[in-house]
Amino acid sequence: MSPLAPRPRVPIEPGFFTIPEAPAEPPRLLGSSCRSCGEVFFPRRAVCAKCLAIGTDDVQLGPRGTLYTWTWTHLPLFGSKRADAGGYGVGQIDLPEGPRVQAVLAGPREAFSIGMPMVLDLEVLGETAEGAEVVIFRFKPQASEERAQRAEGERSPSDAGAA
Amino acid sequence: MKLHDVAVLGVGMVRFGSLGAQPLADLAREAGLAALADAGLSFRDVGEAFVGYVAGTPMTGVKIMKEFGLTGLPVTHVENASATGLVAFREAAAAVSAGRCDVAMALGFDKMTAMMGAPRPDAGARDPKAAPRRAPSRGVGRDQIDSVILPASYFALWATRRMHERGTRPEHFARIAAKSWNHGALNPFSHRQPDHRVTVEEVLASPMVSEPLTAMMACPVSDGAACAIVARKDLARRRQPGRPIVAARSSALQSERYTRGHTFVGPVVGPSSMTRDTALEAYEQAGLGPEDVHVALCHDAFANEELEYYELLGFCTEAEKWVEEGAGELGGRIPMNTDGGLIARGHPAGPTGLAQIHELALQLRGEAGRRQVPGARVGLAHLVGGGSVCCVNILCRD
Numbered sequence: 001m002s003p004l005a006p007r008p009r010v011p012i013e014p015g016f017f018t019i020p021e022a023p024a025e026p027p028r029l030l031g032s033s034c035r036s037c038g039e040v041f042f043p044r045r046a047v048c049a050k051c052l053a054i055g056t057d058d059v060q061l062g063p064r065g066t067l068y069t070w071t072w073t074h075l076p077l078f079g080s081k082r083a084d085a086g087g088y089g090v091g092q093i094d095l096p097e098g099p100r101v102q103a104v105l106a107g108p109r110e111a112f113s114i115g116m117p118m119v120l121d122l123e124v125l126g127e128t129a130e131g132a133e134v135v136i137f138r139f140k141p142q143a144s145e146e147r148a149q150r151a152e153g154e155r156s157p158s159d160a161g162a163a
Numbered sequence: 164m165k166l167h168d169v170a171v172l173g174v175g176m177v178r179f180g181s182l183g184a185q186p187l188a189d190l191a192r193e194a195g196l197a198a199l200a201d202a203g204l205s206f207r208d209v210g211e212a213f214v215g216y217v218a219g220t221p222m223t224g225v226k227i228m229k230e231f232g233l234t235g236l237p238v239t240h241v242e243n244a245s246a247t248g249l250v251a252f253r254e255a256a257a258a259v260s261a262g263r264c265d266v267a268m269a270l271g272f273d274k275m276t277a278m279m280g281a282p283r284p285d286a287g288a289r290d291p292k293a294a295p296r297r298a299p300s301r302g303v304g305r306d307q308i309d310s311v312i313l314p315a316s317y318f319a320l321w322a323t324r325r326m327h328e329r330g331t332r333p334e335h336f337a338r339i340a341a342k343s344w345n346h347g348a349l350n351p352f353s354h355r356q357p358d359h360r361v362t363v364e365e366v367l368a369s370p371m372v373s374e375p376l377t378a379m380m381a382c383p384v385s386d387g388a389a390c391a392i393v394a395r396k397d398l399a400r401r402r403q404p405g406r407p408i409v410a411a412r413s414s415a416l417q418s419e420r421y422t423r424g425h426t427f428v429g430p431v432v433g434p435s436s437m438t439r440d441t442a443l444e445a446y447e448q449a450g451l452g453p454e455d456v457h458v459a460l461c462h463d464a465f466a467n468e469e470l471e472y473y474e475l476l477g478f479c480t481e482a483e484k485w486v487e488e489g490a491g492e493l494g495g496r497i498p499m500n501t502d503g504g505l506i507a508r509g510h511p512a513g514p515t516g517l518a519q520i521h522e523l524a525l526q527l528r529g530e531a532g533r534r535q536v537p538g539a540r541v542g543l544a545h546l547v548g549g550g551s552v553c554c555v556n557i558l559c560r561d
Contacts, residue, residue: 012311016308043428069321071374071376072373074371075313102317114327
């Protein structure tokens with residue numbers, strides 16, 4: 001494998017989120033919508049937890065939501081090499097479709113406040129024996145996403161084409 | 164569930180702690196024999212047994228029950244995560260209430276130090292090239308993704324939201340934790356027995372685990388065993404003349420009801436309405452209300468949980484004020500976790516709820532020594548268990 005080619009990415013567990021081909025594209029969460037009452041769930045389920053109707057449709061959720069609550073955890077992150085990096089954020093994010101999702105957060109401790117807009121992203125937890133990156137979904141403040149996009153826009157057209 | 168004619172005849176437990184060197188069967192036998200001795204009964208009198216543990220392999224319960232002798236009694240394994248012990252007690256009380264047997268045993272045992280991969284005496288001698296010890300999986304079918312967010316983070320999410328909505332300060336959580344540590348100092352069965360009066364400042368200064376929760380606001384990793392013997396009340400009167408009768412009045416067990424905002428992935432204990440609904444059912448079935456409770460025990464794996472439960476159990480409507488008034492402390496209006504709670508007494512999972520029953524039995528008999536709540540006649544034990552469930556049992560002195 002060329003050192004410049006993007007490494008293949010595999011989910012920590014299949015069936016919970018997408019892994020877009022383009023590294024910069026945010027993932028989506030894999031959810032279900034009840035065919036009877038319309039309630040939306042994450043993760044996927046076969047029976048509606050609200051009205052008990054059998055039969056749901058697959059839907060993709062996100063990538064945007066609102067931070068309902070958060071914390072900064074000073075313990076090692078499960079399955080990660082990031083144990084000694086001074087902690088990491090964890091939050092609950094309300095999606096506009098309805099579900100509330102618990103996730104690891106990307107960004108420094110000072111970055112978070114309740115009610116702020118968030119956007120989905122992927123976190124690399126480790127690698128498989130074959131060299132693929134093991135990833136999990138995470139959320140980051142939308143402001144950091146916009147900053148990254150602005151930086152992208154300020155690059156020359158040839159740079160953007162290469163990315 | 165209303166319980167008819169059920170008394171707690173005996174209780175027994177070992178001091179919780181890091182008991183790595185002691186076999187699980189020894190801990191269970193010690194607690195069970197202590198409860199039988201307290202009840203004044205022989206194991207031959209026990210008609211049915213319910214064993215509570217979360218870390219054992221299949222067959223563990225039946226094999227451990229052989230420690231008491233082989234009498235042919237039915238043995239049933241009960242598991243509801245942290246709530247396991249209270250649910251084992253509920254099943255034993257229900258067996259007597261339903262007339263299935265005259266005497267039933269609820270026995271809880273677990274070694275969390277083994278389950279959590281805590282350092283063992285031989286840890287330094289391990290081959291560094293050997294595969295690392297894997298974290299235990301917590302879910303069926305979602306072993307990996309369910310384990311990423313730790314319980315400490317989960318309860319810290321509650322705390323941050325509470326601070327946002329109600330103006331709670333870390334000092335409130337610290338005062339609850341300090342109270343529980345200091346209650347633990349009065350309990351010879353408590354894992355943590357501080358040799359000095361623990362202060363709010365000391366709790367706040369301990370290492371941060373997940374903001375705003377510090378290490379001293381969290382329960383330790385404990386091993387232990389605890390047991391309760393329940394029987395028909397006439398047996399209690401006959402076997403224990405002169406001793407107050409502690410009756411098991413009601414038991415409620417609920418799992419979650421769906422509400423918008425329910426989180427399905429990762430640790431979950433809630434929604435908060437689960438504790439309110441379960442407590443209401445237990446009060447109704449006992450014919451009592453929160454105003455009747457003299458002493459209570461709750462699931463305080465983290466101190467901020469206890470603050471929430473003051474309200475959800477119906478003791479008050481402003482938990483921060485309740486804490487500032489010291490209402491949950493010994494000498495306060497409804498002392499909470501008089502044995503130290505999960506934070507001090509310890510939380511080995513299976514036996515935790517039976518340690519609560521142990522404490523309530525002593526309190527209602529008037530045998531709780533330096534931590535006695537004067538004149539206590541009604542006691543409440545509450546636990547939540549991951550997954551999640553809530554169990555509330557109400558005991559009364561007749």
